[in-house]
Structure formats: structure tokens, C-alpha cells
Amino acid sequence: MSPWQVSRRRLFGLAGAGAALAGAGAATGYGLSAAAGPGTGVIAFRGERQAGxxxxxxDRMHFVALDLTGTDRGAVGDLLRRWTLAAERMTAGLExxxxxxVPANRYVAPADTGEALGLSAASLTLTFGVGPALFDKLGITDRRPAPLAELPRFQGDRLDPARSGGDLCIQAxxxxxxxxxxAVRNLVREGFGVTEVRWSQLGFGRTASTxxxxxxxxxxxxxxxxxxNLKAEEPELLDEHVWVGAEGPDWLRGGTYLVARRIRMHIETWDRSNLDEQQQIIGRDKGEGAPLTGTGEFDPADLSATGPDGPVIADDSHVRLASAQENGGVRLLRRGYNFVDGSDGRGHLDAGLFFVAFVRDPQSRFVPMQRTLARSDALSEYLEHTGSAVFAVPPGLADGDDHWGRALLA
Structure with missing residues (x-):
């Protein structure tokens, strides 16, 4: 019998993975094939890079930032080991x-909270990162890379401390x-006594293609x-813009940095703007998504094109100011989501973009771009940045007993 025995979740109808996965599991010896891919609903948890x-x-995301409640490095290391075991099981569609x-003894708390019973793995990925303050709390400041520093306050920021920062993060x-x-609920539960939730964000409707x-x-x-956006099928560009190279510490090489920004969008004001104004602000047409100098979505934007009233793509348009041409060739891997968190009590939706980006160096690559956007982007009139955080995301895990944070805390 595999160390990962058939779970009640499978018995309750894990139809998304199906009998084919059970057969694949027999070949690997621990439940589900690491080679399982598109169409199975299972994404390999271990590999050269972290999944996610x-x-x-x-289509959906639940992001959580946590703080350590103590300074015991051993306790944190043990939690990360337990988190890894649970994460690997959940991404495989198990408890x-x-x-x-559902234990036979009704006076025993179930090991799993149970709301995913009967559901497939649904392509679940869990991505782990560490924040700047963790190194101070655990007395390992010599292991903190220079780029892992809190982001500066940008022009127009209205950051809520309760929605910013964090010692650890998990992106589900x-x-x-x-x-x-x-997945997030059970990892948070497992962390009781070692970590506590600082903030979290639910997202729907991805806002990028990877x-x-x-x-x-x-x-x-x-x-x-x-x-x-950068794509998985562009490994050379990912090496250049996303993955940390020889400049990083051993525990982070092959990993990356995650930048998170909660951006409230004043959608009621935007909705009263006419179409031409909206398109001029963005620098693209609303229907096809083509730059104002082209006809197809993927036509390159001609930033030098001019018309009777000046540049066709305005100097303060979002497309121009966020472009690689205007930012020294810098590019980011975006992985954001829409959110709607109720209303603000004044008749407006608290809605917007939970911006997530992965980048090789947030200080030299993301910060200059965001400063330019905050200062000059016409779109800023309709945006309000209310949360901010940065995390280092280690590389993936090797087979065996490798676990989150092992190389960092060794």
C-alpha cells in the first residue's frame, strides 16, 4: 500500500482525477504521478521551480500573509516541514x-476541515515565500538578500498596515x-501557536496569462x-527577468521575488468616462485590445507614432509607461486577480486588482517602474493602492524529504 493511502475524499467522489490517477499512483509509489499534467487536475508539487x-x-486565488508569533527557529522549521507534507497531499487531491x-470517534477533531471532500484537486498550486522581517525575528539577518526589503511608499499610496507586509506568505x-x-484554511490551522494571519485576499478571474x-x-x-506578459514558453526571458541567478544566496538561487499590491479601482468613476477617454488612458482599444497604433491585440505598440494632436499613444498612457521600452527593458511576470470585497459603506464597491508579480530583483526592477506609474500614469487617477508586500520565493523542492524553508533555516 502506498504511504498515501486511498482517502475518504477519493471515496466521496474524486472524479476529476479518476481511476487513471490511481493507476499512475501505483507507478510512483506515493499516490499521484509527478508527471500528471493538463487534463488531470493535478499539478506536480515538486520540481525545479515552485508551482504557481x-x-x-x-481562475481563483486565495493569498495569505502570516506573522511569526515567536522567535524559535526550530519551531518554524518544524512547521514548514509539516506544511510541506500537507501541501503536497492537498495538491494531489488528498486530505x-x-x-x-470524518473520524469514527466523534469526540476527536478531524485532521482535515472537510470542505474539500468530494472535490477534485482542481489544479491546485501552493507557493511559499518569506518576508523581510522573518530574518530579524529568527536571528538570521546575514541570510537576507539585499533585494528583500520592504517596498518604499509611492506617490498616492494609501496603504493599510493591516493589509501589508508579512513574515511568510502562501499563494493558493x-x-x-x-x-x-x-488549502489556506488548513495550513493556517496547522500553524496555530507558531504563526498567525496578518492579512489575506481572495481573487477571481485571473488578470494575466502565463x-x-x-x-x-x-x-x-x-x-x-x-x-x-512573460510566458512559461519563454525560458530565456524568464531566466533574464524572473529567476534569481548567481547574484542571490544559495537558498534562493533558481527562485524569485513576489511583489503583491492590493489596488482598489474606482470603478464607478471609471464607468462614467467616455470610451475615447478610457482608451487614451490605457493606450489600447477596449474591444480587441490592440494598441492604438495597431489593429491586433499582439501588434507591437509604436511609441514613436504621432498624429495631429501629438503622440498616438499618449505620454501619460498606461501602455507607454509600463512598457519595457520606457523601463530600460525591464519586464515582470504578472499573476494578478480581480477582487470584490463588498462595499465601502458609501455606495461604492471595494473592488479592484490584486496585483501579483514575480521578478528577479524588486528593488531595481519593480520599484523604478512603479515610481514612474505613480507619478505620471493617467490611470492613477482611478486607482488607490491600499496594500503592499514583498517576499522571497525559494526554488522548488527535490524529491524525498526536502521541505519549504529547509535550505534557508539549515
Missing amino acids: IVTPAQ TADGDA CADDPQVAVH STAQATPRNLFGFKDGTN
């Missing part, structure tokens, strides 16, 4: 631990929101978002 970065972006999800992405929420097989999605302003 260049993985084709799923967080072996045993009955899936094609079923309940699967993503279940694979050439995906169509470009739209944000809540109704425009296609992330047309020129």
Missing part, C-alpha cells in the same frame, strides 16, 4: 493527513475557489490585461 509561478494561471477525514491558486480556501495557450483576460475596467 509559470504554471498556467488558474491534509493520512486517516479518516486553483480552478475551484473552495479548494483554494480549503502560458501561450491561454487567452488574455480582462480586468474590472473591462480592458484586456497582461497582453505582453
Whole structure:
């Protein structure tokens, strides 16, 4: 029998993975094949890179930032080991631990909270990162890389401390929101006594494509978002712009940095703007998503083109100011999501973009771009940045007993 025995979740109808996965599991010896891919609903947890970065972006996300409640490095290391075991099981469509999800003894708390029983793995990925303050708390400041520093305050920021920062982060992405929420809920539960939630964010409707097989999605302003995003099928560009190289410490080489920004969009004001104004602000047409100098979505934007009134793509347009041409060739791998968090009590929706980007160096690459956008982007009139965080995301895990944070805390 495999160390990962058939779970009650499978017995309750894990139809998404199906009998084919059970057969694949027999070949690998621990439940589900590491080679399982598109069409199975299972994405390999271990590998050279953490899943959830260049993985084709799923439809839903639950992101959580946590703080350490103590300074015991051993306790943190033990938690990360337990988190890894639970994460690997959940991404395979299993409960967080072996045993009955509904115990026979009704006076025993179930090991798994149970809301994902009967659901497939839904392409769940779990991505782990560490924040700047963790190194001070654990007395390992000599291991903190220079780029891992809190982001500066940008012009117009209205950051809520309760929605910013964090010692650790977990990004759960899936094609079923309940699967993503279940994963975060159970990891948070496992961390009781060692970590506590600082903030979290639910997202829907991805706002970027991370694979050439995906169509470009739209944000809540109704425009296609992330047309020129880096893709999984561009390994050389990923090496240049996303993955940390020899400049990073041993524990981070092959990993990356995650930048998170909660951006409230004043959609009611935007919705009263006429179409021409909206398109001039963005620099693209709203229907096809083409730059104002082209006819197709993927036509290159001609930033030098001029018309009777000046540049065809305005100097303060979002497309121009966010372009690689205007930022020294810098590019980011975007992986954001839309959000609607109720209303603000004044008749306006608290809605917007939860911006997530992966980048090789946030200080030299993201910060200059964001400073330019905050200062000059016409779109800024309709945006309000309310949360901010940065995390270092280590590389993937090797087979065996390798676990999150092992190389960092060794």
C-alpha cells in the first residue's frame, strides 16, 4: 500500500482525477504521478521551480500573509516541514493527513476541515515565500538578500498596515475557489501557536496569462490585461527577468521575488468616462485590445507614432509607461486577480486588482517602474493602492524529504 493511502475524499467522489490517477499512483509509489499534467487536475508539487509561478494561471486565488508569533527557529522549521507534507497531499487531491477525514470517534477533531471532500484537486498550486522581517525575528539577518526589503511608499499610496507586509506568505491558486480556501484554511490551522494571519485576499478571474495557450483576460475596467506578459514558453526571458541567478544566496538561487499590491479601482468613476477617454488612458482599444497604433491585440505598440494632436499613444498612457521600452527593458511576470470585497459603506464597491508579480530583483526592477506609474500614469487617477508586500520565493523542492524553508533555516 502506498504511504498515501486511498482517502475518504477519493471515496466521496474524486472524479476529476479518476481511476487513471490511481493507476499512475501505483507507478510512483506515493499516490499521484509527478508527471500528471493538463487534463488531470493535478499539478506536480515538486520540481525545479515552485508551482504557481509559470504554471498556467488558474481562475481563483486565495493569498495569505502570516506573522511569526515567536522567535524559535526550530519551531518554524518544524512547521514548514509539516506544511510541506500537507501541501503536497492537498495538491494531489488528498486530505491534509493520512486517516479518516470524518473520524469514527466523534469526540476527536478531524485532521482535515472537510470542505474539500468530494472535490477534485482542481489544479491546485501552493507557493511559499518569506518576508523581510522573518530574518530579524529568527536571528538570521546575514541570510537576507539585499533585494528583500520592504517596498518604499509611492506617490498616492494609501496603504493599510493591516493589509501589508508579512513574515511568510502562501499563494493558493486553483480552478475551484473552495479548494483554494480549503488549502489556506488548513495550513493556517496547522500553524496555530507558531504563526498567525496578518492579512489575506481572495481573487477571481485571473488578470494575466502565463502560458501561450491561454487567452488574455480582462480586468474590472473591462480592458484586456497582461497582453505582453512573460510566458512559461519563454525560458530565456524568464531566466533574464524572473529567476534569481548567481547574484542571490544559495537558498534562493533558481527562485524569485513576489511583489503583491492590493489596488482598489474606482470603478464607478471609471464607468462614467467616455470610451475615447478610457482608451487614451490605457493606450489600447477596449474591444480587441490592440494598441492604438495597431489593429491586433499582439501588434507591437509604436511609441514613436504621432498624429495631429501629438503622440498616438499618449505620454501619460498606461501602455507607454509600463512598457519595457520606457523601463530600460525591464519586464515582470504578472499573476494578478480581480477582487470584490463588498462595499465601502458609501455606495461604492471595494473592488479592484490584486496585483501579483514575480521578478528577479524588486528593488531595481519593480520599484523604478512603479515610481514612474505613480507619478505620471493617467490611470492613477482611478486607482488607490491600499496594500503592499514583498517576499522571497525559494526554488522548488527535490524529491524525498526536502521541505519549504529547509535550505534557508539549515
